[in-house]
Each structure stands twice: as structure tokens, then as C-alpha cells.
Amino acid sequence: MSVATDASPALGRRTTRVSLDGLRKTFAGSAAPAIQHLDLNTVEGEFISLLGPSGCGKTTTLRCVAGFEFPDQGRVRLNDEDITDLPPEKRDIGMVFQNYALFPHLTVARNLAFGLEMRGVGKADMKRRIDEVLAMVQLTTMAERYPRQLSGGQQQRVALARALVIEPRLLLLDEPLANLDAVLREDMRVFIRELQKRVGITTLYVTHDQAEAMVMSDRVAVMLGGRLLQFDVPEAIYLRPRSIEVARFIGRSNLIEGRVEGMTDAAGPYPTYRIRTPLGDVPACYDQPLASGQAVHVTIRPEAIRFQNDGPYTGHVQATYFLGSTVEHTVQCAGGQSLLVQTAPSQRMDAGVTAAFAFDPGHAWIVAADA
């Protein structure tokens, strides 16, 4: 499924910067704020995912942007316009929900016409816009069907079309793929991302699915407990987590406690430090000055470790799990340090052996203990 490219490019091109400035929201009866002092600034046309575990405040943030909730403190701006106190219908924002929220008694075309009628769009313009957006989501032949006559994926595409047909300034998507099966989800990720790029619309996307956030986004905002922990490009979130929470939440990571011994190499994209750990001295990178003796953690992704006969570290392979394209090993090392090691099946080690292993400094990243 790919995005149709033959429709005229009249839709969209209303690129917008979103600024969330010190947002805070506490619901009545709750002791803890749902969001606490959230700052987030996008550039025009960006696809941003709000990623975090259930209850971290993603939906509340999106609803404050949409106008369905009002923050207790802070401002929401689109470009330089402060929209914090505007009702939802005055914000000019398109939104897609997990449950699609289509009108069941209206055909696809009528579902799309609804928002245009509310905005007083004339008949000819309405038809052109509906035809164009239906072509984009490849549902031209389904215009006269009712939602119940469509598959889940098709209903989701109608919901997207309905959000886009009003030519909004901003697109908000709240877990739009949560109700789809795994294969369709993957197709729809690509579909939504291609459509978003083509229309060029700034998009905020709520998900708790890391793979979805990584594959779709220009930048990912990782949230936990109502706070923004890290906001960066997917690769940085994965390879250079700024906190132990992000390292733990994103993918699986080995976290090793240690102390800074000193800098060993100032060249390269990031300086390399020598860190004393239970494994021995480990080279790891960081982009800020660290003091000798400072307590830190080193994060190493399981796929960055390789078994190698002359590797500087050793451990006892406790268990091996065959996952098809990869094999995972739990390895018990000196000082009670347990590591997860992921290799290709051809590099598999059997449980019970003692194995030497290595990793490149560039794949070990330091998380300062006070981060």
C-alpha cells in the first residue's frame, strides 16, 4: 500500500511550528499532575512522536493541544499564535483517534463532508477536496460505503482523510494503529508517514510502541510520569540515552555501574572515557565533561556485544534463546554483572560455556548518574 501521488497537491502545505511552554495539568481528585512543566518545540513539517508508558501524560498533552483539555499552567502556540484558551473548533487542527470515531450512519463521503459543511465550504470546492483526499488514501471507490462496510485499516484511512480534508494547520494522531493487526500496523506506519511527508503537515503522534515511534518520526519525545525525559532524533534516543529511565524504556539495554577513570581519546564524534566497572575497565563515549571518580552508568545495547576469542571481557553463558533471525544469551560476568548479548545465529554460544567478548567504544554510552 503506497500513497497515491496523482492527486493534485492543493491540500496541505500549511506548515506550522508547535510550541508547548511550561504545560502543567492536574486533574481534579488526582494528587500527581498528569503533565508537569512540559516544554516542547517543533519545527515546521516535523513528525513528532510522544512516546512513553501508559499513564505518562501523552494523551493529556495531545488533548491540551487539541483544546479538549486546558492546562493549569503554560501556553500552547502554533507559530506565534497563542491558542491556549481557544475552543477546539477555533484551532484549525485535525485529529485521529484510536477508535476512528467515524459517524456510523454516514457514508465515507458524507463523513468527510461533515467538517467542510461546518466550515461553510462551497459545494464545488467540497467535492474537489473530498475527491482529492480520497485519492490520497486510496479509497476513491469506497466513497458511498458506510463505515461498517469497511475493514479496520480502511476505516482508519477514512479517519485520516477526514482529519486532512479540512486542511488543518496541525495533525494530531492518538494511537491510531492500536486496533489494527500487526501486519496492517506496519503497512499503515509507512502509509501515514508517506502521506504526512507528501502533505508536509506538522504532526504530533501519540504511541507507546517504540518501533512505531522510531520508524515514523523525525524526532521522538520520551515521556515518563508527566515529564519530558528526552527529545531527539530516533537514533540519539536509542544510542545516546540521557537518563537511565530512557535507556531502560527504549529497547533493551545493558546498564553497568562504574566510575570515571579519565578521558582516553578526545577525537571522534564523542570523547571516549575509561570507566572502571565490575567487568574491568570499559571504554565508553560521552559528549560532556566528566570528572575523574564520578559515578556513572554505561549502557551497551545487546546487539553491540560480540563474542570474540581474544575479547577483553569474559563471562559464563547461562542461557541461550533462539529467536529466528537472532540469538539472545544471558551472560554472567565478574562482580555479579549480568549482560544480555544478541548475535546472529551463526555466532551463537551454547549455555554452559565461558566466552570472551568485546564491543566497540562507540557502542558504549555513558549516562551520568545525576542525569
Ligand SMILES: Nc1ncnc2c1ncn2[C@@H]1O[C@H](COP(=O)(O)OP(=O)(O)OP(=O)(O)O)[C@@H](O)[C@H]1O
Ligand atoms: N479525565 C481525567 N480525569 C482524571 N485523571 C485523568 C484524566 N485523564 C487522564 N487522567 C490521568 O492522567 C494521567 C495521564 O493520562 P494520559 O491519558 O495522558 O496518559 P497516556 O500516556 O496517554 O496513557 P495511555 O497510553 O494509557 O493512553 C494518568 O494517571 C491518568 O489516569
